[in-house]
Amino acid sequence: MRSLPHPDVQEIALDQVLSALADPIRRVIVSQLAGGHDDQACIAFDLPVTKSTSTHHFRVLREAGIISQRYRGTAILNCLRDEELAERFPGLLDAVLAAEGSEVQGTTATAAAARRL
Amino acid sequence: MRSLPHPDVQEIALDQVLSALADPIRRVIVSQLAGGHDDQACIAFDLPVTKSTSTHHFRVLREAGIISQRYRGTAILNCLRDEELAERFPGLLDAVLAAEGSEVQGTTATAAAARRL
């Protein structure tokens, strides 16, 4: 079985977390994971990029400590490390998710950000 | 009098806010502004970069909607737009500031948590 390196809770760096969440595609992934559907394979995400770019984004999220990944067959199950993240940086993930959710609703800035891809 | 463009509250984009806060130098600026000392000139910040780079960082923060700047003589007064930011993205700035504060203690945040707070 292949294994994937994950940072320890204490090793999670604010720098990496914020950089990871600064990318719209990665926020889509995180939002979808937070939206009740944990344990999704990478293929389950409808991302506007190719497979290799998806791999890249998932790795960035994993190395930042935001998600955990484990193999099941050829697929990978992705989980949000929400509890550990809340322990390390309380309220941060919730605030970003809420912000992401509220921004998707209304204003013009989101549309521009989405089309930019 | 020169004037500086600031985004409206509704125009503040999560993308720009997170990107701006992803840089350690800019988080130092924000933390210092949040630490009671509002209305500081750019020169008051002891940043490990040259003047031109400082200008760059302050502009990024202003264009992201995180700080406001207004002239007073040759100097610029910098203010955190904390209330507007809390209105747009509730809890986000607080979470980042708290995370920044806790992380400064060192990568093993457990032992040193009680020192400064």
Place this chain on the structure above:
DNA sequence: CTCGTAGTACGGTGACCCTCGTACTATCCG
């Protein structure tokens, strides 16, 4: 008016990041 201070504009450099295509590995199914 002249000087000093605070900050900006501009150009350049090196690094990093997002993106992709192609080739590859690992696992499951028939």
Place this chain on the structure above:
DNA sequence: CGGATAGTACGAGGGTCACCGTACTACGAG
């Protein structure tokens, strides 16, 4: 075994960013 599926490795290209030095502008003090 052979094929299909899920994801990785690798390298390249294009864009953006942080950083700097130098030259410049705006304002206040003397």
